[in-house]
Amino acid sequence: MDSICIVGASLAGIRAAQTLRSDGFSGQIVLVGDELEKPYDRPPLSKEALFDPAYNEGEPLYLVKGQDYDALELEERLGWRATSLNVEERIVEIGEVGETITKTEQIQTDAILLATGARAINIFRENLAGVYTLRSFEDCVVIRHELLALAEQVESKQAKSKRVAIVGAGFIGCEVAAVARWLGLEVSLIEMASQPLSRVLGEEIGACVADIHREKGVDVHLNTMVEGLIGEEPNRVEGLYLVPFVAGEGNGATPKTAEKEELPADLVIVGVGATPNIEWLEGSGLALDEENKGVLCDEYCLAAENIACAGDMASWMNLRYKKQMRVEHWDNAIEQSKFAVRNLLAGGTSSKSKGIQEPFAPIPWFWSDQYEHKIQLSGIPSIDSKTVEFEILDGSIEEKKFAAVFKQNGKVTGIFGLNTPRLVMTNRHLIESDFPFPP
Ligand SMILES: Cc1cc2nc3c(=O)[nH]c(=O)nc-3n(C[C@H](O)[C@H](O)[C@H](O)COP(=O)(O)OP(=O)(O)OC[C@H]3O[C@@H](n4cnc5c(N)ncnc54)[C@H](O)[C@@H]3O)c2cc1C
Numbered sequence: 065m066d067s068i069c070i071v072g073a074s075l076a077g078i079r080a081a082q083t084l085r086s087d088g089f090s091g092q093i094v095l096v097g098d099e100l101e102k103p104y105d106r107p108p109l110s111k112e113a114l115f116d117p118a119y120n121e122g123e124p125l126y127l128v129k130g131q132d133y134d135a136l137e138l139e140e141r142l143g144w145r146a147t148s149l150n151v152e153e154r155i156v157e158i159g160e161v162g163e164t165i166t167k168t169e170q171i172q173t174d175a176i177l178l179a180t181g182a183r184a185i186n187i188f189r190e191n192l193a194g195v196y197t198l199r200s201f202e203d204c205v206v207i208r209h210e211l212l213a214l215a216e217q218v219e220s221k222q223a224k225s226k227r228v229a230i231v232g233a234g235f236i237g238c239e240v241a242a243v244a245r246w247l248g249l250e251v252s253l254i255e256m257a258s259q260p261l262s263r264v265l266g267e268e269i270g271a272c273v274a275d276i277h278r279e280k281g282v283d284v285h286l287n288t289m290v291e292g293l294i295g296e297e298p299n300r301v302e303g304l305y306l307v308p309f310v311a312g313e314g315n316g317a318t319p320k321t322a323e324k325e326e327l328p329a330d331l332v333i334v335g336v337g338a339t340p341n342i343e344w345l346e347g348s349g350l351a352l353d354e355e356n357k358g359v360l361c362d363e364y365c366l367a368a369e370n371i372a373c374a375g376d377m378a379s380w381m382n383l384r385y386k387k388q389m390r391v392e393h394w395d396n397a398i399e400q401s402k403f404a405v406r407n408l409l410a411g412g413t414s415s416k417s418k419g420i421q422e423p424f425a426p427i428p429w430f431w432s433d434q435y436e437h438k439i440q441l442s443g444i445p446s447i448d449s450k451t452v453e454f455e456i457l458d459g460s461i462e463e464k465k466f467a468a469v470f471k472q473n474g475k476v477t478g479i480f481g482l483n484t485p486r487l488v489m490t491n492r493h494l495i496e497s498d499f500p501f502p503p
Pocket of ligand 1 (some may be wrong): 073108109146181341395397429430432
């Protein structure tokens with residue numbers, strides 16, 4: 065292999081480039097990314113970078129800086145978007161991002177790593193000012209500016225209070241709620257499910273997360289759906305229409321007799337999840353996974369010969385769980401990108417007879433910081449069922465300091481920690497032993 069094109073210049077993309085160089089690859093690495101910033105870290109965007117003006121520039125977030133970056137000797141195409149892929153010939157067509165794409169190029173290469181990640185979903189069609197999703201550095205800068213401006217109005221007593229409405233109490237929504245409260249703003253957190261994060265962590269631990277937010281003064285709306293925005297286009301948003309929502313079989317429902325409630329808000333942040341950036345690969349011949357979304361890969365993260373995927377856009381067969389899965393976690397993007405490029409270096413086919421490493425079969429791991437609380441989750445609590453069962457390993461839910469072991473059919477499926485990060489790490493082997501690999 066003399067050349068590789070990495071499509072997607074973020075966490076998975078840059079870690080792949082670093083791995084190639086540290087493993088001695090001296091050929092050409094073309095790095096294509098549709099953002100102008102050099103590869104940067106996203107987790108701080110919903111945490112410290114959301115209130116701290118030290119993050120006015122992207123530089124503090126860069127994943128590789130200065131000389132270390134130069135030493136990678138990348139052929140950068142930042143501000144260029146991949147628009148199509150010829151799988152047989154291994155040609156990536158790219159276009160310079162602008163109002164319309166006028167300048168295009170073709171990159172012919174020996175191997176390709178696809179790492180185009182995901183983008184935030186916006187559920188609103190209305191075009192109102194003051195409504196945002198949070199995925200990129202650019203989003204973070206705009207939202208920070210809005211949050212600080214509202215906080216300033218409250219502090220200088222120009223306004224008695226200002227309210228941020230957050231749609232979706234997932235990890236990002238909960239983290240934004242924490243930052244907004246810390247800035248002295250009123251916060252409403254709106255969630256369709258019966259508890260925040262209950263789909264992942266179950267009702268009881270979800271209720272504990274809801275309590276954390278209530279204790280900090282967040283107005284938590286559960287079993288509630290946002291029906292629309294209040295405001296006249298293109299003016300500023302004035303609030304949200306809320307209706308009750310009953311989660312259930314299928315997609316759940318809103319009772320027919322339900323009355324709309326109006327929730328005034330000065331700023332709306334939509335945190336309802338992300339969808340992979342894979343549309344540009346439609347018609348390329350690569351299989352796309354309907355169920356998990358993402359590009360369909362085998363257990364070696366290969367989508368085709370000499371074409372691998374990593375990070376938020378990859379749906380691969382995790383043999384540890386015998387499931388096709390797509391994982392939107394920081395740690396997964398790193399480990400999968402290292403694995404995937406090493407596989408390309410080794411020949412880029414699934415065949416073990418060519419001396420390729422073991423399949424990629426990790427136990428997922430994730431963290432979240434909300435206020436002073438540190439959340440960690442290792443494993444997949446409800447891997448084979450919709451119900452989540454757990455036992456407390458240490459501490460207690462009441463004191464908001466505990467480690468819990470998730471179990472299913474006698475197997476340990478996950479370890480959760482609230483303010484007990486060490487216990488999560490030291491007890492990971494409990495999952496390993498119940499999900500042995502090779503299976
Ligand atoms: C606000 C926020 C907070 C987070 N916090 C945590 C956390 O606390 N803990 C945790 O474990 N994980 C967290 N994550 C998740 C973690 O950051 C992601 O899993 C990780 O960024 C995935 O990396 P990636 O390289 O696969 O994709 P991305 O980071 O999405 O990068 C993909 C890149 O490809 C670019 N791209 C897309 N399409 C094209 C195209 N056609 N051509 C060229 N370029 C393209 C995108 O613009 C982007 O730059 C957070 C994510 C966000 C957004």
